[in-house]
Every structure is written in C-alpha cells, then in structure tokens.
Amino acid sequence: xxxxxxxxxxxxxxxxxxxxxxxxxxxxxxxxxxxxxxxxxxxxxxxxxxxxxxxxxxxxxxxxxxxxxxxxxxxxxxxxxxxxxxxxxxxxxxxxxxxxxxxxxxxxxxxxx
Amino acid sequence: xxxxxxxxxxxxxxxxxxxxxxxxxxxxxxxxxxxxxxxxxxxxxxxxxxxxxxxxxxxxxxxxxxxxxxxxxxxxxxxxxxxxxxxxxxxxxxxxxxxxxxxxxxxxxxxx
Numbered sequence: 001x002x003x004x005x006x007x008x009x010x011x012x013x014x015x016x017x018x019x020x021x022x023x024x025x026x027x028x029x030x031x032x033x034x035x036x037x038x039x040x041x042x043x044x045x046x047x048x049x050x051x052x053x054x055x056x057x058x059x060x061x062x063x064x065x066x067x068x069x070x071x072x073x074x075x076x077x078x079x080x081x082x083x084x085x086x087x088x089x090x091x092x093x094x095x096x097x098x099x100x101x102x103x104x105x106x107x108x109x110x111x112x113x
Numbered sequence: 114x115x116x117x118x119x120x121x122x123x124x125x126x127x128x129x130x131x132x133x134x135x136x137x138x139x140x141x142x143x144x145x146x147x148x149x150x151x152x153x154x155x156x157x158x159x160x161x162x163x164x165x166x167x168x169x170x171x172x173x174x175x176x177x178x179x180x181x182x183x184x185x186x187x188x189x190x191x192x193x194x195x196x197x198x199x200x201x202x203x204x205x206x207x208x209x210x211x212x213x214x215x216x217x218x219x220x221x222x223x224x225x
Contacts, residue, residue, distance in 0.1 A: 036216075043204060043218035044156070089156065100169055101148075101214065103156040 002027045006090055006104035013080055014112055021075040021107045023090030028068050035064050035075050036089040038106065044089065048075070052095070080111045115139040117217035119205050125223045126195055134190045134220045136205030145188045146206040146214065147180065149173070156204065162188065195224045 003026045013019055023033070032051045036044040048057045048064040050073070056065040063076040077084060087108045091101040118137040126132050138145050147159040160170040162180055179191045188207075192199055202221050206214040 032213075034214075041202075041221070044216040046215070049213060091156070100158045100161065100171070101156075102158070105155050 002030075002092060002094065002102040004090055004092055004102050004104035006088075006107050008107055009105070010108040010110075012110045012112065015080060015082060017080050017111075018076070018078050019080055019109070021077070021088050021090075021109070023073040023075070023104055025071045025073075025090075025092050025102075027094075028071050029095040030068065031093040031095050033064075033066055033073050034091045034093070034101070035062075035073075036091060038087045038089055040087075047088075077109075080109075082111050082113050084111050085109055115215070117205055117207055117215050119203075119217035119220050121220055122218070123221045123223070125225065128197060128224055129194050132192045132195055132199075132222060134192075134203050134205075134222070136188045136190075136207075136217060137186055138188055138205070138207030139209075139215055140186070142207035142209050142215075144168075144208045144210070145180075145182070146208075147190045148204045148206065148216075149201040150204065150219075151198075151201045159190075159203075192222075195222075197224050200224045 005024050007022045030052050034049045035047045050057045050066045061078040066073045087106040089106045090104045120135045145162040148156050150156045158171050160174045161168045177193050181189050200223050202219045204219045205217045208214045
C-alpha cells in the first residue's frame with residue numbers, strides 16, 4: 001500500500017527566504033506526482049504535476065523535482081512571500097488504477113513579513 | 114478557467130439523517146471522483162466514476178455511501194445514515210484523462 005510522507009510538518013520562515021518542502025513515497029510504481037496548495041478551510045489548488053518520466057517541473061517561483069527510484073520529490077519555493085502561507089500537499093498517482101491519488105499530510109508553511 | 118463547483122459549502126445534519134452532496138464537474142471531463150478530509154488528517158480517496166459506473170472505491174466507501182450522475186452535469190454523493198465520524202470536508206474532482214485532477218472547493222459536513 002502506497003504511503004506518502006511529508007517533511008517538515010510545519011515551517012515558519014521570514015519573507016524572502018528560499019525554502020524546500022520534502023515528499024517521500026514508498027512505492028516507486030507511480031504514474032505522476034502532484035503538488036497542491038490548500039488554504040485554511042478551502043479546496044485544493046494544483047500547483048505542479050510531474051509525470052513519472054519527467055525529472056522536474058517549474059512554474060514561476062516554484063520548482064518541483066522527482067526522483068522516482070528513490071521515492072522522493074521536493075518542492076522549491078524561491079523568494080517566499082506572505083501570500084505563500086498555506087498547507088502544501090504532495091499526492092502520487094498509481095501506475096495502474098483510475099487516479100486514486102494518495103496524499104501526504106502536508107507541510108503547513110507560514111511566511112512572515 | 115473551468116472549475117469544479119460543489120454545493121453546499123457547509124451542511125450541518127443530525128446523526129442518522131441522509132445527506133446529498135452535489136458537484137458540477139468540468140463539462141468535457143469524463144472521470145469523476147470523491148475524496149474526503151477529516152479535520153487534521155490526510156485527504157483520502159473514496160470513489161471514482163466513469164462511464165456511468167463506479168470504477169474504483171476504497172474501503173471507506175461502504176454501503177452507506179452511493180454516487181450518482183443523475184443528468185449530464187451533476188455528480189452526487191449520498192450518505193444514507195450519517196454517523197459522527199462522517200464529519201469531514203468532502204472534495205469532488207474531475208479529469209479529462211487519467212490522473213490530472215481538478216478539485217472543487219469542498220463541502221464541509223458536520224454531523225451532530
């Protein structure tokens with residue numbers, strides 16, 4: 001059974017810092033990996049999607065990498081801003097099946113001005 | 114940008130009552146899903162639906178739960194007799210193909 005772990009559980013940084021969020025998964029037979037953002041009491045906003053054949057994806061100040069063989073992904077946020085404060089969730093999609101995404105518990109990020 | 118719409122945003126119900134949560138997926142999507150998130154816990158898969166039938170379901174999705182696509186636009190989740198432990202945020206999602214999901218804003222269910 002796929003297990004997804006995210007470290008750290010919470011992170012507090014001053015504005016402007018570059019930071020890295022970590023995600024690990026136990027079964028490397030994945031179809032893709034997604035990073036989501038969740039604001040308190042709100043839905044899930046997809047940030048980046050990495051297919052299993054890819055190594056990284058970039059969107060603005062966000063860069064996600066994937067090392068499928070070691071079961072790891074990182075989300076790099078450059079020049080963090082207070083508006084980045086949210087919970088960041090990592091989810092993996094299996095190589096087979098109909099998109100039964102397995103989620104990590106998330107990293108709660110607070111960026112202070 | 115197309116979005117998945119969920120109603121109600123928050124529902125409070127008494128234990129044992131039936132609840133229906135509604136979702137309008139993105140119009141050209143063919144795959145539909147329900148996930149839930151109990152407060153402070155991980156987002157968990159409940160069920161996926163394709164071609165008017167359930168394609169996959171988790172062990173959480175027992176006989177108390179059912180899904181339906183009653184017309185060409187709505188996708189519903191019914192809980193027949195709610196329990197306290199059904200209190201959670203329920204997310205609907207849809208996709209055009211495998212594994213690229215768009216999620217709705219969620220429906221918060223509170224069972225008293």
